[in-house]
Amino acid sequence: MISALNLRQLLNGNKHNGYVINCFVAIACAIILLGVGQTTAAEKPIRVAFLLPFNTESIKYDTLGNITGNVTTNTQMALNYYKGAMLALDSLSNSGLTIITRIYDTKSDSNVVHELLFNNAEMLNTDIIIGPFFMDELRVANRFSQRFHIPVVSPYVTSTSFVSKSPEYILSKPTLATHCKALSDYIDSIYKPSRVIILLSESQQDKNYYALFENALKQTNSKPSLYKLSDSSTISQDKIELYLVPGSSNIIFISSTNETFISKLTARLETMSTQYQIVLVGMPQWRESQTLKGSQLSKLHCIISHYADLDKNTTYFNHVNKAYINKYALALNEFSMDGYNDTFYFISNQADDSEWNFTRKPKDALCKQIIIKPRYKSNANSTSTTVDYLENTYVNILQYRDGRLEDVR
Template identity: 30%
Template structure:
């Protein structure tokens, strides 16, 4: 792919406020771009000999055919810039500033992707609106007639905003709406045109169950429960998938662990084959005690541990213990910073914005490139994500469409702790 240099970012003053202010000006810069038409010179021809004059013949004038207008794909972005805080007397709270900065970083990556695609002759009209991270504002935006001429709506970012935006029965709901950063389950939004780019927890649990059945070939699985009902958000789809794949031949053995006591499981453990444990909790106190007990158990019994996808960002977990437990987790993000495409993206991003790209910038670039190309190549402007898989910088896109929940990206990676860090194995 070819990356096109973007407009430079001024560096004086408050960095974050300038970033947010610059959004307004950059939006205008993303105007439709056209390729020049080149007229080839005609070869010189020797004129024929003059003929006797003839009477002119009346002819019907023929109008020159108008060139077909170039297609322009319209995209509207509803992001929480909270620009009202820039007014006199206004002030960003820490939380609002984090959300605004995230919105700017995502936008920068998305726009860089569209600029890259224009080198292929594609044209885009990008419209920015401030969702303010307020459900009431998201509902008002869904009634905004300015959105009707767009082919894709990107945002709002957070679940409450997505739900509010899709709650109104207006014409805008007939447009596809991309949920760009939230892994919230689309079942709670009841929108057949919602596109969920970040795989929800259900698909992590199902992928883990597939790994347990197909790769580990486990005959029984020990489930270590914290006693909190939130564990079921992971365990329910995990069990459903495992039962479906094994036709209920793999036995799940649950244990609610109290103060790290794993002794009730000892009679059922094997000393020769891997004992597969699933630990769906993210509670710090419970995890620290239970993982310590499991680490002790692993000295006498071979253990393979399946963890929650959120563990990737839990800083209190010890990589050495997780490696001894042969821990495997799923993830919707896996960035190879040594790949040529990633190195090229970082260089282009630095040139455009004089900043390092964040995870939101990377996701914005992937989604901008994927959906920008889908829109440009669609003759009718209708999106069909289920027809095209894509390998981006942070994840692959494999969308499945369901009548009531729209499109959902189902691809997640399998990561394993190796050399004290997580590495993709599938």
């Protein structure tokens, strides 16, 4: 067991053959150096770099190396993700792959990422980079990927505003536009609505999300009429009722992540649900809410989207969860599952000794499917077929029932 002091020393690009380092965090943090795999002349090792925001400089510890306070949110995220990744590397190494892993602390700083990528000769020998987590750091990583044609996986951020002609840039989670399309297609297939009521605040972020949803609805077979209500103070019950039809499913979309705004509207809609059949459509972020009421959303038949399945009652998940508990004495959490899924999928999907082919087939991974597709940004004046980025396009549809979310897709 190695102290927090040595954590700082180890997470700066130290090379380890095989499946290398474990990170464990509760209140304390430890690193264990695992067995070293041997590379034969006939094998070509896969070289992987992890760029994660461990922020080791912010960890407070005593003279014995014991952590004396809580770690930051970014550090917690990084360690959880990396714990899952290490379990995947265990599995891959046991299957016969030889993997050389380098671990870097980005310190949540784009300047640090620039130094790690552009002033580090080892990076040019890397087969795939997983991370960094955040937008400014990913801008740097995208430039590196474009210049040297080394795949970069974005494990967390799904924005593509800075990505163009980057066929090696990969989103491990779907974009909001993909979420909107999945929701719209589901609504179209189940309800075939002739109208959809949109309730949104006046924040620019909410308006941007509404625009994506509007565009997706227009491409469905139903092509419903859209009725938008937007008010900086209140959206009254009377205004909403003008567009409701008794005896049929009324689709209402709340384009907002403002929990106060959402709570006020859902309370009004709950009152109206005794007279009208309401199907509420929400946003992916609602799943993480601590204030929205599941019982209330169930009465409104609320539907949201998510990048993973909730059903964990599978043989594979139970097997991996058991291995994770044996390794860390903790059950898998969402970031650890992401770390496992991303690492296992992107490393195992090597087409041959010299080329990666991430789009060759969908793959089940724990409670998340991974379906990678090339994306092309629309440009009316261009006939270019250059891939702008790759995206995991799998989206699951969830519905509140009896106070909790269930898979319905």
